[in-house]
Amino acid sequence: MSADHSMVDLHLTRSGARPVGPAPPGRGRAGWRTGPLAGLLAGGLAVALGTARPARALEGPGDAVSPAPAASHEAARHPREKTFLKRQWGVDVMYVRQTAAGYMLEFRYRVMDAEKAKPLFERQTKPVLTHAETGAQLIVPTPAKTGALRNSNPPLAGHTYWMFFANPGKLVKPGQHVSIQIGEFRADGLVVQ
Numbered sequence: 001m002s003a004d005h006s007m008v009d010l011h012l013t014r015s016g017a018r019p020v021g022p023a024p025p026g027r028g029r030a031g032w033r034t035g036p037l038a039g040l041l042a043g044g045l046a047v048a049l050g051t052a053r054p055a056r057a058l059e060g061p062g063d064a065v066s067p068a069p070a071a072s073h074e075a076a077r078h079p080r081e082k083t084f085l086k087r088q089w090g091v092d093v094m095y096v097r098q099t100a101a102g103y104m105l106e107f108r109y110r111v112m113d114a115e116k117a118k119p120l121f122e123r124q125t126k127p128v129l130t131h132a133e134t135g136a137q138l139i140v141p142t143p144a145k146t147g148a149l150r151n152s153n154p155p156l157a158g159h160t161y162w163m164f165f166a167n168p169g170k171l172v173k174p175g176q177h178v179s180i181q182i183g184e185f186r187a188d189g190l191v192v193q
Helices: 003-014 036-051 081-089 114-121
Strands: 091-099 104-111 128-131 137-139 160-166 177-182 185-191
Touching: 081 091, 081 114, 091 114, 091 185, 137 160
Parallel strands: none
Antiparallel strands: 091 104, 104 160, 128 137, 128 177, 177 185
């Protein structure tokens, strides 16, 4: 047996795996089975899944337990606003979230119709993010080496695009509302993740 095979054998026996017999040619480690640790982990997962019950099943007939509110990233938006943005501008807004340790906000959207979405990609248009709670207006930074932190190449349908807004002092926090304006395009009531 070569030194390479003995190291593999030693490593596998220390991890709890043991040989069942020689592996069939071309099958790699198919001749190995997992040891007691893998069985213990799989059994624990099965027990955890088997004991999970819905919260409603724990309530008695007189209990007045209110369900926890579901996290909604669309809470402040009109139900038809996404449909309007798709129809008018050819984009589907995905989210706005903190990034870069909270000092930047990422706006991500998917282009559904490249022709309608072209105005969002014009280099002359300056995007502005407005913080609903304070009225502060945040801009897309333009570092000297990289240029504006946004996409400005012609859009392609079915592709996801992004732009970053500066968030000095971590002013905008998750759960707060913002509006984004790019020329005449406007998306209101977006909840920051």
